[in-house]
Amino acid sequence: MRFRGRFLAKGILVLIAAGVLGYLVMLLWNAVVPVVFAGVHPIDYWRALGLLVLSRVLFGGFRGHGYRRFEHRHEGLSRGERHHLHDFMRFAAHHQGSHDDIDL
Numbered sequence: 001m002r003f004r005g006r007f008l009a010k011g012i013l014v015l016i017a018a019g020v021l022g023y024l025v026m027l028l029w030n031a032v033v034p035v036v037f038a039g040v041h042p043i044d045y046w047r048a049l050g051l052l053v054l055s056r057v058l059f060g061g062f063r064g065h066g067y068r069r070f071e072h073r074h075e076g077l078s079r080g081e082r083h084h085l086h087d088f089m090r091f092a093a094h095h096q097g098s099h100d101d102i103d104l
Contacts (some may be wrong), residue, residue, distance in 0.1 A: 022049035 020097060026048035034040050043051070 018052070025052050047093050
């Protein structure tokens, strides 16, 4: 019974958050886009909500899933292997696009 109450409360909270985000998207769109781009019309609330859903589908969400998505792959590594992987990723991030240090 307690689980159902929490689940219902979270669902209501998600709906309220989506409604507020849709309203913010509408306000931002109507304040910026028609001014910057000639011929673009203001949108109503439902189109803003649709735009929010479309952005969710195209760009993958409102929460960050970056590292957590790959975290399970690193569970089997030893501490030394994780350290080596971390150093390699840091090296790769700092030398992105530069192939001078790589021997082929």
